[in-house]
Amino acid sequence: MKKMLIKIITTCLFISTTIFGQRVVLINGAGATFPYPLYSKWFYEYAKIDKTVNFNYQSIGSGGGIRQILAQTVDFGATDAFMTDNQLKQAPGKILHIPMTAGAVVLIYNIPELKGKKALKLTPEIISKIYLGKIKKWNDKLIQLENPDVSLPDKNIVVARRSDGSGTTFIFTEYLCEVSQEWENKVGKGTSVNWPVGLGGKGNEGVAGIVKNTPYSIGYVEISYAMQNNLDYAMVKNKDGYYVKPTIESITAAIEDKAKNMPDDYRISIVNAGGKNSYPITGLTWVLVYQKQQDKVRGEKLVQFLKWAVTDGQNYCKDLLYAPLPKNLRDKILKTIETIEY
């Protein structure tokens, strides 16, 4: 029924566009909100290159993207959390995960005494203990030990986290599971979890708002929010013991490190990457497409767009504070895109 409806709508659009001269193909997508600014920029730029294709993307969240691609109501889905085996089994055809870009989750904090000073240094142990509610004060021995040149205040830590289900939370909790056995057993990972402590803010702006307005607070947000709002954010010690500042380059370095063992379906978590320059709390975001496209014209246009997105399109990442995919990974992805049939 839904498919019928979409066919009717697209046919109508097709007819109307044929009547008004140019033939324009409409490609529908839905899913993650995190890459939405980048995707809209891509659609805008791509429309200049290929005038015969139009994109319509609904940023309804990763969960919605997965549901819609499973129901075949869209041409592509988008998600920040890769589909589980169980979900893939429900699909009527083979679904491909195409990595598009990556982002980082950064820890922002508001300690008036440290304003304008060097960035706070945090270890995985400190982060997980703060979020488990085990480290309660800023002058805790563990934190002071890593930051010997500043004197930390004897104040309670106000923990902030996302209240809405989100890919950001998924990446963050995935990281905590990776670095803390206790977190994995007690809380686990997901787009929403049962938090042991913490005030919930809705959206990145909600968490940023709490941290900005509450002295002695800590929270996690997407990297772009921290940079645009001029908030202090922490350096995090990675697997190999290096303190790394979250930057576009340190995210790409993390992908590069993980790309060495990239599985063929790209369903990989890139948190806790090693290497001198890798920031450890990062995540890929994927576009979901069926390997066998049903509509020849739309399938062809979609493939052309995806190829452009992982090559020329990557140049638009940096300005919008997304991390471009490393070169070695792009070639592999291009080959995967070529396996799409239409």
Added chain:
Amino acid sequence: MRKKDYSDKVFEVILKLSAAISLSIVILLVLVLIKHSFLSIKTFKLRFFINTVWDPVFEKFGALPFIYGTLLTSFLALVISVPISISIALFLSEFAERKLKEFLSVVITLLAAIPSVIYGLWGIFVLAPIMRNYVGPILQKFFGFLPFFQGNIYGLDYLSASVVLSIMITPTISSISKELFDAVPKNLKEAALALGATKYEMIKISVLKTTKVGIIAAILLGLGRAIGETMAVTMIIGNIPNISLSLFSSGATLASVIANEFAEATEDLYLSSLYYIGLVLFLVTLILNIISKFLIKHLSKTK
């Protein structure tokens, strides 16, 4: 002979259709809610209403913290808002000059037109710091021995949410009450004054007493808005599903958990439980409506 006039019949059919539409929307709504929450109803049954854990990872779901949060914030909002709203309405109706009355009425209606997300943002950036730095500590200083005012104050709590809600429902309650007070016959008021009543006594005898059923209905409309309000509450309540007597602790409401988690709920049981929450919200509203219907009936009898 005059041609037969069908206009009455047509009018009646149109009215009946409109009534049928509203009824069928409610029925369809309940059916959809039940259909989608069926998996969760089957899994948790009525325990859903008393379970206090909400854990999407381990798929344990319970609605009690959200029911508690919804009822607490809504009633607290009423406690704050009703005296203020009725005072506003009395002032406008009985004391204010015509020009001032017109001006203030417009201002109050404007309050109702502010989008709730604006209230929410105002809540985080303006109200929360005030509550944290001034209101909270003062309350704690004088009433700190009560369990309602204990614990750390972060400003994102039941109390702040209730204050925002009370501001949001004040225009509803006060503007309806004002219309009610305006509609009280003049001779009723004059009769009271003629009997030697002061202005205060006159208001008590002839205004409030005759309009009490209407006021209850106005409060109900306000309550309805408070229970269903989502965006503003979500931004300021702190979103922690717990049950605490202290008004300084963060909580969550039925509407806020749906708004927060629906978009990213991927697992079937998780999504189904969110629908179940929607069903609970519907039931809570229904029960409150039934209670107030009884209240109104009772009050009209004892008039």
